[in-house]
Amino acid sequence: MKSYLKLVNFEFNRSVKIFVVLLGITLVAQIAGVIVLSKKYLGIANEKIYEELMSKAEFLSQFGQMSFLHIIRSTWFLGPIALCVAAVAFYIFLIWYRDWFGKNTFIYRLLMLPTTRLNVFFAKITNILLMTFGFVAFQLILIPIESTILKWMVPSGFRMDMSVENITTSLPQLNIIVPNNILEFILYYGAGFMVVSILFTAILFERSFRWKGIFAGILYCLVAVAVFISPLLLDEFVLNGFLYPMELFVLEIVMGLIIITGSLWMSGFLLKKKITV
Template sequence: MKKTLKAFLNLTAFELDRLSKFLYALIGVTLVANMIGYVLIPLRFTDRINAYMVQNSVTEQQALEVYGELSFYDILQTSWILGPIALGVSALLLYAFFIWYREWLGKNTFAYRLLMLPIPRMHIFYSKFVVIYVSIFTLIAIQIVSLIFGFNLMSALVPSEWLRHMSFFSALSMHPFFYYILPLEPWIFLAINGIGLVFLHVTFTVILLERSFSVKGILIGITYVLITLLIALFPAFLPELIGNHYYLYNSELLILTVLSLGLISFTSIMISRFLLNKKITV
């Protein structure tokens, strides 16, 4: 294995090791909450149907007309499923900050050690970057496994004639949240992750600006975020600026957007590289 690659993998494995307990906790919360949802919602539904049938002396069909059939989509909409996802997203967002600040904060100044490693300092940047992405994909993968299990569990708990005919993928595709976070539509998945990638680059750059220039760095960071927002949204406002909504085709606007995001990522990498090599202060 090439030396620098080995060093990078070492560092990434090391960073992941530091994150793993946190990740296990998120996986645990996701699985437990999901399992409760998969069992609770179908049981409540069947109880309600049965109770209605007994109380009103009506047939199964009549009860279903009142309550409707259960679908996996109904389960997907509950907080038992959406809650852990929201938790995971916000936790990893916070972790994107924590992954850097923990090197400086508290009694330990591990930043000394990291910055004095005989490896390119951008390895530190990308090891943290990769770890965040590995965590995101691990959580998505866990969610997928959980959903497949949940779909089958629901089908086992509820009589098939009480279930609305809706395939697993139909339920997921119809849900705006899962439509965007799961790889159901390759281009959507790519776009979302592309935007995420740029966002993480900018976030890391802002953190490094703060670490390099302190309070002044916060102001520079805010300005940088505003500039990146302007650049990212520029293609969206371009038709307004040129006063013609049909001058550029949507495909051309997309290409411009991709270029803008690429420019933001590239600039963020270059700034981060400069800061890590020349300006960072322990």
Template sequence: MKNFIKLANFEFNRMSKLLFALMGFVLVVQLGAVFYETSTFMSKFNQYMENEQLTREQALMNFDTISFGAVMGNILFFGPIFICVGAILFYIFLIWYRDWLGKNTFVYRLLMLPTERFNIFLSKLTTVLMATFGLVAFQLVAILIERSVFNLLIPDDLRQEVYFNQLMNTYPFTRILLPTNFDEFLIFYGTGILSVVVIFTVILLERSFRIKGIALGILYGLAMVGLVLSPIIINEEWFLDHYFYLSEIFWIEVVVSLIALALSMIISRKLLNDKVRV
């Protein structure tokens, strides 16, 4: 356990600069979206009063209010989220392949450490998960900060107040960030964790068998997708004609996903102990 914690801390420190850079990038660009939307709205409102020769009270009667949802619909707001997703996906590969880069490959030292080799796998997985949940938590805090700035820039009589939970249910990407129930949490984050473990296994297959490993990795990835989707496919009309209820299919999917997760970890452990080539 002590060795695992040291490895996890080491891996997290290696990616901390990227993580904090992503957090800073998200906050700065999303605040840019706040300032853009608020300044554009206030400019339109002031222009409307001037063109129509209206008092503020008269203009308020005919001018729509604005909510923070308008900011969240701006590409400057949700764009950084997708960039962070892309960065995490890239890092899933980088966290393994960078150890093989260079003349004095770092993987020699990793594999020669006096600890269970599977701890290397678990430490890298833990790092990716910590980075992901860290970015999610930061985004939720950032939304609260950005909404406060939005409220400062837009007067009360021009602002439509929206509760935080309403904002989280407005767009699909916010539903993923903060699922509204335990089932959604299992679907979104459970699928994410399983995907990372399967990708790790595919990478280890390639590192173990090189050219043949690429084909094996692709076949393994497709097999895992087929395994996870099999309960849904079998329950369709041409097989069981929707014999199972949706709630039953959900829990069958959970069991099948756990089997896929365990299988990937067992294969990864075997590859690290016996097959990975340096």
């Protein structure tokens, strides 16, 4: 356990600069978005009410109140989130390949540490999860701050206040990142863990067998997808909708656990038997 924690700490220290930069971009872009969009709305309100002499009621009837929905549906808000998601997706590959293609092929030093090689796998996947949870937690901290800035800038009669829960449930993409309950949290992030474990295994196939490993990795991904959706295909084309939705749900969870277990076993096998130092 101590070796595993040391590896996790080591991996996190290697990624902390990227992590902090992405948090900074998110902070600046989203707060700037709140300010810019609020000023834009107030500019329209001033033009219509004071220059065109439109009544406040008529303006609100035509343009509506300013709410945080205007913020979260903008590029100012969604752009940094998309950037963080893309960065994590890219880092899934970088976290392995930088060890092989660095100046001193650092992966060999990692694999020669006096600990089970699977701990290297667990440390890297844990770091991906830590980065993801860090981004989500930071976003949850930012939303109340941004809501407060919106309240400071837009008068109460021209805005519609929203709670954090209403904000996170109003956008499907945000609802996936910030689930409503513990069950959704387990499902969404469990699915993410499964995808990352599959990709890690595919990367290890490539590292173990080079060009042949590319095809083996792609084949493994396809097999994993086929196993995961097999209950849906079986119910649709063989059983003709015989299974209840809850039964399908349970079967999908079972298939996901089988895939995760298989990925862990295969990754351990490749690290111990096929990757030599």
